[in-house]
Amino acid sequence: MTPADLSLTVLHAVRRAVDEGVLRVEVPSRVKVERPRPGGVGDYASSVALGLARPAGRDARDVAAILKDRLREAPGIRAVDITGPGFLNFTLDAGDGTGVLREIARTGLAYGHTTALAGTRVRFHASTEPRAALLAETAAALLRAQGADAGIDTGLGDDQDGDAERLPALPAPYEPHLLGVDAARWALLRPAAHDRALPGAPLLVQHERNALFRVRYAHSRARALVRNAAQLGFAPSYETADAYAHTHARAHASAPAPTAAPAHAPAPPAPLPTLLGDHPAVLLLAARHRAPDRVARHLEAVADALLAYQHTVLPLGDEKPSAAHRSRLALAEAAGTVLAGGLSLLGISAPDQI
Incomplete structure (x- = not known):
């Protein structure tokens, strides 16, 4: 189950409660799900009950309990918990991770x-400022990936420049002649539009402190793992949930107990399967908010999770390839595909070897 699927499932539960007369509220157009904050549990969380509490004239935890009853048997959801003032927390079935991997394998870079x-x-204003122009070009690509008709207003034909959407950005030069296309684009797109562009020189250094290098290197490692596995005589397998269960269990085993986390503590890093499942929602939000930086940050998280996971993929020493190795390889291959697809939307190359 992807975050988009979960969002629709929760929305359906709200609609059921309203249709049954248990909740007297207007059904929202969408329900936001996100990773749990400190103090939460499970894979995802939603504050929908808090938003419905006041119009329903009920306590948020009561609203959450009503929705929990209608989500208890939903396919793909293993557990629903209520935390804090009324947050719904969802633990997904581990086996669903293979569904995400199969979807990535089926759709490839279009996942x-x-x-x-x-x-x-959507038509964007054809700005002469380099960073604003690059932001508009990339935002249009993100919108087209979500089915929108998006482009840059040329001022010709039916397009009227006065109606075009303007994307404000802190001005910065676009310098592919000095940095190369990849580093030049990352320098302008990785920070939010209102933040300063990144300095170019550090982006040319192949070092782990360079996030662009980490993302592209992680992609190349995923491709290398598939090549190395072929030399050992095995290929990715999408038939079992071993890879998902392995990282899911390890991440939850190492996470601190929810009651021990102070209110200001950052959330623990998400496991790789969760990040891959998040990818469609990240692309949609980036398109809606005209925010390529959201995609770049997500790719960094995927890359870091893959680099921390890669040592588990191939057999060690005299160890023979097993079903677990084949499913872990599928997870690594899927991560490489997500990295390549995300970089492509940003107009950045993803080399197979670095």
């Missing part, structure tokens, strides 16, 4: 591309 914004038409 996360949807028709969610079909029927939406």
Whole structure:
């Protein structure tokens, strides 16, 4: 189950409660799900009950309990917990991780591309400022990946420049002649538009402190793992949940107990399967908010999770390839595909070897 699937499932539970007369509220157009904050549990969380509490005239925890009853048997959800003032926390079935991997294998670089914004038409102002122009070009690509009709207003034909959307950005030069296309684009797109562009020189250094290098290196490692596995006589397998269960269990075993986390503590890093499942939602939000930096940050998280996981993929010493190795290889291959697809939307190359 992807975050988008979970969002629709929760929305359906709200609609059921309203149709049954248990909740007297207007059904929202969408429900936001995200990774749990400190003090939460499970894979994802939603604050929908808190938003419905006041219009329903009920306590948020009561609203959460009503929704929990209607989510208890939903396919793909193993457990629903209520935490804090009324947050719903979801633990997904581990086996669903293979569904995400199979979807990535099926769609390839287009994983996360949807028709969610079909029927939406957006034209961006053709700015002469380099960073604003690059931001508009990339935002248009993200919107098209979600089914929108998006492009840059040329001032010709039916396009009227006065109606075009302007994307404000802190000005910065675009310098592919000095940095190369990849580093030049990352320098302008990785920070939020209102933040300063990244200095170019550090992006040319092949070092772990360079996030662009980590992302592209992680992609090359994923491809190398598949090549190395072929030399050992085995290929990725998408038939079992071993890879998902392995990282899912390890991440939860190492996470601190929810009651021990102070309110200001950052959330623990998400396991690789969760990050891959998040990818479609990240692309959709990046398109809606015209925020390529969201994609870049997500790719960094995927890369870091893959680099921390890669040592488990191939057999060691005299160890023979097993079903677990084949499923872990599928997870690594899927991560490489997500990295390549995300970089492509940013206009950045993903070399197979670095």
